[in-house]
Each structure stands twice: as C-alpha cells, then as structure tokens.
Amino acid sequence: MDLNFTPEEEAFRQEVRDFFAENLPEDIRDAVKNGGELGKEIIERYHAILNKKGWLATTWPAEFGGPGWGPVERHIFDEEAAFAYAPRIVPFGLGMLGPVLQKFGSKEQQDHYLPRILDGTDWWCQGYSEPGAGSDLASLKTRAVRDGDEWVINGQKTWTTLGQHADWIFCLCRTDADVKQQEGISFILIDMSTPGVEVRPIKLIEGGHEVNEVFFTDVRVPYGNLVGEENKGWTIAKYLLTHERTGIAGVGFSMLELEETRELAKKVMRNGKPLSEDPLFAARVAQAEIDLEAMKLTNLRMLFTAQKNGAPGPETSILKIKGTVINQEFKDLRRRALGPNAAPFPGSLDGSNLDVAPAGNANNAARYFNNRKTSIFGGSNEIQRNILTKTMLGL
C-alpha cells in the first residue's frame, strides 16, 4: 500500500496547476464560480485554450491528437481543472464521439471528423434518449431506412444537452425492427442543418435551457454517415457506457464544493454567530466531508485498477452512484446555508445593491435543483444498481 502519487505525477499536477493559473481567463473563472449557464462563446474559447496546449481531448491517444494520458493523469487534470474553476469540457464530441470513431469509425471518418472536433469546427450533441426510451434505451424508435445511397430518418430524440449549439448529432436509430431490440440499432451521424431536423428547447426546473428535443422528419443523410456496421450500434452504445468512466465521481468538483461550503458558512450569520460555528451545520458539513474522503480513495482504487488492467471495470457504477449523491449533498448544504436568502429567483437582485447572498452564491438554490439531474442522466442511479446487481453480485 502506498497512497502517494509518484514524483512524476506530482510534477504533472504542478504543471497543470501552473497552466490554469496562467491561461484561464478571469471572466471564464468568474462565470464558473457564479454557477449560471455558460454560453457557447465561453465554452468555445475555453476549448481553444486547452487545444492550443494539446490538453483538450483528455481521453484520446497521441496518434489522434490527444495527450495520451492514462487514468491517473486524467484524474489529476480533472481535479486541477475543478480547483481552478475551469468549465467542464463539453463531452459529446471529445469524450464520446471521438473515442467511438477511433474504435469503430473508418479511416476516412477519423481523418475527417476528429480534427474538426479538436479545433471546434463541429459542435456535437448526442441523440440517444427518446420520450419512450430513457432507462430502457434499447426500446428506441427513431427509424432510419436505407434508400439507395441515403438514410431516411424519422423520429424524435430528447434530453439533447446543448443541442441548441450543435452542428452535428450522433444518433442511435432503429434500422431493423424485426429482430431482438438490441440487434436492430445503428449509429448514424446527422448534420443538424439537414432539412427536416428541428430543435425545440426544454426549460428546466430552475428555469435554465440546456436540453432540447430534436425532431427528424424525412431527414436524408448519406449512407456513409453510418459508424461501424449496420445493426451493430448497440455495441457502440455499450462501449461508450463503459469507456472512461473513472472521471464520473466528480471528486474534484465535490472537493471544491466542500471548500465553498466552508467559506460560505463563515460569511452568513445564524443566531448571532457565523454559521460555521453552528454545531448542527458543522456536523452536516463534516458528515459530507467524511463521505467525500472515502470517495476520494474509492476513486483512486478504481483508477489504480483501471491503470493496471487497461480498462475500468463495472464497479465504476459505484463511482456514479456515490459521486452524484455526495455532490448533491454539497449542493443541498450550500442552499441550506443561505436559509431564506436562497429564495430569490436567479438574477432577481442583480444590479440592485440588495444582494442577499454572498458573492458567487446567488444561484445556490437553482444549482441544487438543476443538480438533481446528475442521479438521473448518464444511466440513472437505479440503472447503475441494475448493472452492479448483474456484474458484481451475479444475481
């Protein structure tokens, strides 16, 4: 047992830390700190900064233009990015389609799409969920029918994150309705500007716009936009579900939340004293801290296994379940810390000099509600439990 990082890894951490200190613009850091929605411009600018350094596609091997990092380096990068208040890298092109094309795509597809993902030419979104196919993704109905050299696509996708900015969408489509559900699905790339594609916004619980519905009406795309083999799309979907899941615990983000919660508790008053001196609140924070401390080690243990075996195992579902619950607890604490002063609708008091929340905390209630999504998306925590039941318990 040795819980320490190697000197090389520590040096790498310092390098990443210095990079963010020198290169992350203040306005981007402040926007992340305030916890509101980040616009397209900020995300594109941030991606470009990382790309210039060669650190944008954190999961890609060097041959495709990635940094060629292993799980430990990625973990260090993720932590330092969180501590620096860097935005999250938008994963659809970089974390999802890129690795899919590298494993299943043709040489032509790799040569064409991968550089465009890196330089920001194409913004990708994900077309998986449908109104009737959420947790039961394999029951999806969006139909792609071959017509000569083209696919004709009809159907509807939903929960399409940042689809309002996207140039392209990768979709799971039903291409054979007469076989077992999982065996009639294909992975197809669709240019969002094709006639018949319509994006409609979905307003979220806290009032924000990050997800959309995408409708397809007789959308025609070249047959060559198929990735991998026809009717083998489910294999790709499963590959994505297990690919690079070591980051999903979001440990860095929760460590930052812990610090933010402590800072906030010093600034707000309860019963004539700073909230940080309130024993009940302090106990709540300590409880979350204990869970996080264990999570940090659970995460490192799984990183170690992934590094050793070359791939993470199904036990990473534990990281998704516990990581989201711990982060949600911190979101609850930051809302709770404000008491009634968490209540104003975000933006209500901007410019009035009447702010009721300390700087960077006016969106705490909105963040709490928005963050409930994390235990639902990416395979809900219930689905993760099903995976663990099958893979770890053998039941």
Next chain:
Amino acid sequence: MNFDLTEDRQMLQDSLRRNLGDKYQIDHRNKVAYAEPFHDPAKWGELTELGALFALAPEAAGGMGGAGFDISVVFEELGRVLCPEPVLGALMASRLMTAAGADQEALLSGETRYAVGLGELDAPYDLDNITTSVSDGKISGRKSLVYGGQAADVFLVAAKDGGSLAIYEVAASDASVTGYAMMDGAGAAEVVFENAPAKLVLADAGAAIEDAVNAGIVALCSEAVGAMDVLHKMTVEYLGQRKQFGRPIGTFQVLQHRAVDMLTEIEQSRSIVIKAAAELGGPQASRYASMAKNLIGRAGRLVAEEAIQMHGGIAMTWEYPGSHYAKRIIMIDAQLGDTDYHLMRVAQAA
C-alpha cells in the same frame, strides 16, 4: 377522540378545493407566480370574497375561526394548488393585530394587503439579533425576504424599541420596496426603511411575535402537507403509466417501496401538523410548532427528491407540474426557521 373535520371546516375545505382547483390550474399559476406582481390580484379578490381570510381570525377579532385547525384547512388547500397569493402575511399580521386588539376589518376583507417583516439578512430566523430600530416614531433598517412584500399596502415590522421588540406599522409608500419572484414562484421583497414614519402597534411584542410565527409555521407545514400529498399522488400515477422494459415502472419493487416510504413520511407529517395546530395558542405551542417544522423539513426533502428521481428526466422540466411542487416543498424549509433551527429549539427546551 375524533380526527374528522367539523362540519364548518369540512365546508371550508370543500369550497376552497373547488374554487382554488379552478382558479389555479398549473399553467395559470406559473404565469402569475413568476411575473410581476408575482400573484394574481383579481384572484386574490375572489379568494378573499370566499372568506378565506376570515377563517384565519377569531370571532372576537372580527373573524370566523382563527384556531390552528382553521389555519391548517386553509393552507393545506393553498398548498395543493401552489397558490401564490400573499395569505401567509395576512395570517401573521392578523395574529399580531389580534394580540394588539387592533381593528382588522380591512385586512380580513382583503381590501388592504399586509406583509410582516421579521427576519433580516444577518438574522433570518432568530429575532434577538435584528437591528431595525425606531426612534422618535421613525423607523430605520432593512427587512429581507418579506413574503408577499412586493404586493403589500402595509407592513407590520418587528423593530428594536429601546431594549425590547415591538411591532410597528409602516405604509408601503413610506418604504423602499424591491419586489421579486422566488425560486419556487410567488413574490417577496427587500424592504428598506430610512427614517420612515412608523406607528406603534404593540410594545413588548415578544410573545405576540412568537405566536404569529407559530401560526405561520402551522400554515407552512399544512401547505407542505397539501403539496406533498399532490406530488405523491402524481408520482404514483406516473409509476403506473410510464412503461420501460415492457412494463409499468410501478411494477418494480424498488420503486414501490420508495413510494411507500414517501407515503409514510407524509402521514407522519400530517400527524405532527395536527398536533402543532391543536397546541397553537397554548403554552406548548412553540415546542410543537418546532417539532412540526423539523419533521416536515426532513420529510419534504425526501418526498421532493424521491419524486423527481422516480419520475426521471420529466420531473426536471419546467413544463411538468411536479417540478414546481418539488421546488415549493424544498423551499418551505427555509421559511420561519429550517430543520436544524427547529431541532435545536426542541433540544434546548427539553
């Protein structure tokens, strides 16, 4: 022993449920709850014509109720439709005016809208630490998160007057009022007084304020029970309708048991509110109000979070009514003292 409503209260409940159900369909509710003036003045008029406010005050004060159970009936119905009208302010103002023996005809008829300013930025729950003060009939200070303050004609304000707490009346036109919508809909205001003319309503008002807060807690807890009941029914209905893996998700035992846990907590909530309502106005009122607020803070978080989780993505949307119920249930915890604040009050009084 009898846990049935009296005939009068049953009639009040029936009439409110019928009327509010029509008036505050969720689309209309959301429209008025998030746009100035963050309630519906026309429907406020109709609500007061139904006599909803008269039910909140005792006969001696010109009302027709005023007991904990009257308050409970009214607010549970308000909670069922997420009613954004400023009724809480009217209730708490009425308690203070009853203690002062002040005429409240204009309040109970709904003609004059009252809001109550107690908490402050650095003293959200604990009134020992407020700094708003009065000198020579002029009030100075700031009240934060004054519920219904954006729509009030008159404020009743807790202020330091020498060594003790007193209640003063200040006309809205003499204050600087910045109104806004809240996360869960309906309005509140930041209210700033700068040497504003203030009329003494009640000196040495500590006990009266405590009573008004206890009444407010019974109201909020009842509202939470109404909202939780609706959200739970919505969730169970969804579990029966939503199909995944070829069957209704409500056939999965893991979801069944969680829906039952929600039900258990809601029944516990209903019980503790009945106790708090029964004790309101008596010597143990504060103790049971605190118990109710603590239990409902915990139950509310479970019910709201589990309702969202079991629905899945749909309950994360603005369009789905359940999301608004979840927001209201969560945010109620931060009004008039949260789970932890009231837990300490119960512990310290024991």
